[in-house]
Amino acid sequence: MYFLPLFxxxxxxxxxxxxxxxPRRVGDVLANLINLSLLVISFxxxxxxxxxxxxxxxxxxxxxxxxxxxxxxxxxTLMLIIVNLVALMATIFSVNxxxxxxxxxxxxxxxxxxxxxxxxxxxxxxMFNLFVFLExxxxxxxxxVAFGTGAEELEAAFKYQIMGTIASSFILFGIALLYxxxxxxxxxxxARVLATKGTAPVVFVGALFIMGFGMKAAIMPFHAWLPxxxxxxxxxxxxxxxxxxxxxxxxxxxxxxxxxxxxITPVLSDILMVLGTISLMVGGLLAIGQRDFKxxxxxxxxxxxxxIILGIGxxxxxxxxxxxxxxxxxxxxxxxxxxxxxxxxxxxxxRDMQKLGGLNGKMPVTGGSSFIASMSIAGVPPxxxxxxxxxxxxxxxxxxxxxxxxxxxxxxIITLAYYMKVQRDVFFGPLREDLRETKEVPGFMKFSMxxxxxxxxxxxxxxxxxxxxxxxxxxxxxxxxxxEYAGLISY
Amino acid sequence: xxxxxxxxxxxxxxxxIVFGIYVTLHGHLTPGGGFAGGxxxxxxxxxxxxxxxxxxxxxxxEKKSTSxxxxxxxxxxxxxxxxxxxxxxxxxxxxxxxxxPFTIFSAGIIPVCNIAIAVEVGGAISTILLALVLFxxxxx
Numbered sequence: 195m196y197f198l199p200l201f202x203x204x205x206x207x208x209x210x211x212x213x214x215x216x217p218r219r220v221g222d223v224l225a226n227l228i229n230l231s232l233l234v235i236s237f238x239x240x241x242x243x244x245x246x247x248x249x250x251x252x253x254x255x256x257x258x259x260x261x262x263x264x265x266x267x268x269x270x271t272l273m274l275i276i277v278n279l280v281a282l283m284a285t286i287f288s289v290n291x292x293x294x295x296x297x298x299x300x301x302x303x304x305x306x307x308x309x310x311x312x313x314x315x316x317x318x319x320x321m322f323n324l325f326v327f328l329e330x331x332x333x334x335x336x337x338x339v340a341f342g343t344g345a346e347e348l349e350a351a352f353k354y355q356i357m358g359t360i361a362s363s364f365i366l367f368g369i370a371l372l373y374x375x376x377x378x379x380x381x382x383x384x385a386r387v388l389a390t391k392g393t394a395p396v397v398f399v400g401a402l403f404i405m406g407f408g409m410k411a412a413i414m415p416f417h418a419w420l421p422x423x424x425x426x427x428x429x430x431x432x433x434x435x436x437x438x439x440x441x442x443x444x445x446x447x448x449x450x451x452x453x454x455x456x457x458i459t460p461v462l463s464d465i466l467m468v469l470g471t472i473s474l475m476v477g478g479l480l481a482i483g484q485r486d487f488k489x490x491x492x493x494x495x496x497x498x499x500x501x502i503i504l505g506i507g508x509x510x511x512x513x514x515x516x517x518x519x520x521x522x523x524x525x526x527x528x529x530x531x532x533x534x535x536x537x538x539x540x541x542x543x544x545r546d547m548q549k550l551g552g553l554n555g556k557m558p559v560t561g562g563s564s565f566i567a568s569m570s571i572a573g574v575p576p577x578x579x580x581x582x583x584x585x586x587x588x589x590x591x592x593x594x595x596x597x598x599x600x601x602x603x604x605x606x607i608i609t610l611a612y613y614m615k616v617q618r619d620v621f622f623g624p625l626r627e628d629l630r631e632t633k634e635v636p637g638f639m640k641f642s643m644x645x646x647x648x649x650x651x652x653x654x655x656x657x658x659x660x661x662x663x664x665x666x667x668x669x670x671x672x673x674x675x676x677x678e679y680a681g682l683i684s685y
Numbered sequence: 686x687x688x689x690x691x692x693x694x695x696x697x698x699x700x701x702i703v704f705g706i707y708v709t710l711h712g713h714l715t716p717g718g719g720f721a722g723g724x725x726x727x728x729x730x731x732x733x734x735x736x737x738x739x740x741x742x743x744x745x746x747e748k749k750s751t752s753x754x755x756x757x758x759x760x761x762x763x764x765x766x767x768x769x770x771x772x773x774x775x776x777x778x779x780x781x782x783x784x785x786p787f788t789i790f791s792a793g794i795i796p797v798c799n800i801a802i803a804v805e806v807g808g809a810i811s812t813i814l815l816a817l818v819l820f821x822x823x824x825x
């Protein structure tokens with residue numbers, strides 16, 4: 195309870211202090227220490243059940259909440275662990291990688307602001323507070339995409355900013371409409387009012403939210419900014435954006451509102467599943483044709499987000515379990531793949547796959563870890579991605595949605611195809627003449643890639659009942675119980 | 686700029702700053718507050734920079750100090766929030782006396798937050814303005 199505010203307080207402190215001081219070593223040490231302690235705290239949270247934290251100690255008046263509530267339940271704990279794990283790996287990677295950029299401390303400052311925003315979105319139980327944190331994370335990410343300040347980066351960041359702002363306005367309109375209807379901003383209270391007063395505004399507001407959060411999550415018709423923005427950022431930031439940002443700002447916020455505030459209906463469930471299936475097919479097909487390493491990974495993110503939406507949109511406990519496990523797995527292997535691409539750029543200076551080849555001999559750690567990540571994301575047993583995709587497909591079959599199951603299988607084959615292409619073009623085959631001088635990347639970069647690769651291999655174990663009951667089952671329970679979330683108000 | 690503009694801005698800038706401080710300090714009593722007060726103070730800086738201009742090096746030094754001011758303002762706000770956590774165990778707890786309503790020393794930590802926001806916003810807006818002026822100088 196006492197340490198919930200640290201998820202916002204610590205990264206904000208780091209961000210503000212690092213904007214004041216120059217020495218690079220201070221930035222390296224401070225950012226890594228903060229992320230390490232946040233990861234430790236988020237694992238400690240597993241020992242607690244549901245916690246409600248009232249900011250400023252504002253108690254409810256006549257049972258009506260007047261202050262901002264933060265809510266930690268099973269789903270938030272899972273998300274906090276994912277976010278802070280990927281953030282720690284990204285900052286460890288940055289120690290070496292960002293040496294080639296100027297203003298390293300400004301980079302850490304923006305990074306920590308983005309992290310504070312994401313932790314805030316996860317913890318917030320208040321609609322407008324969620325929007326504020328969402329904007330903090332988004333605005334920090336716009337500037338991080340532009341961090342290289344080349345023409346391409348600036349163009350991508352501009353596009354990202356315009357699309358992101360449109361998405362935020364949709365979300366704000368939706369929140370305003372809900373507020374005027376229910377007279378409250380507290381999400382639990384809102385769920386209670388909607389359940390008693392009727393769910394009249396849910397159709398229109400739901401459409402606004404699917405557009406807004408869908409744009410943040412890069413679900414298919416709203417995906418156009420992602421293939422520009424994610425490759426342009428520095429590699430650790432690409433890992434954060436594809437690994438966790440789209441999931442927290444998009445998927446987490448969307449499912450939290452749809453399941454816990456509105457209550458999932460068959461129509462909403464169908465919309466989510468159809469959007470998910472379109473994303474996973476089209477994203478995958480577009481990825482096949484890419485020559486740019488990071489751009490291919492960005493299209494692959496769209497495709498994998500489709501799987502998550504498909505699984506969770508199914509609405510059955512098994513589907514939600516598969517969706518959440520795939521969310522966890524995808525943040526690990528996609529951030530690993532982006533770190534791999536960063537290592538390749540660091541060592542060779544290019545990310546055009548036609549100019550690369552045979553790097554396995556020169557960069558064994560990068561090559562090996564990227565092989566594990568590719569097999570994992572393609573769903574080859576026994577790596578982690580196989581298990582989550584298997585659960586999603588089985589869940590579709592159990593729910594008699596055979597069509598969706600077939601699309602999911604086809605999508606998985608397409609994924610395997612384009613990751614085989616990555617492996618063949620970049621890491622296997624004969625070494626090119628101009629790459630003879632390539633060296634393996636420095637120690638910190640190797641360290642974070644190895645840790646993530648180990649996780650890729652071992653995360654299928656989370657399905658074992660003993661481990662599942664610690665991490666995944668509480669998160670599934672939260673979504674399965676739906677608008678019983680309203681009961682939090684009595685805390 | 687002409688002598689008239691310079692003289693008028695020299696006379697008005699201190700008044701604008703005083704008004705900005707007034708809006709900030711009465712933020713919990715009257716319309717306005719830290720954000721508005723900070724903007725008004727930054728307005729005085731805009732006026733002076735436009736009227737007097739300055740050498741590149743001088744403006745760059747000023748940008749550095751306004752940027753530092755901004756960071757310390759936001760750090761002060763952070764400190765107010767964390768003091769609640771340290772003293773009372775709750776983030777953003779009101780740790781100061783609530784005072785008599787409608788007097789200047791009332792509303793607990795809100796005036797302190799307003800001052801922090803004013804420093805932050807004033808610093809940020811001035812930094813943005815100076816960055817734009819410096820950018821313009823680079824273009825020419």
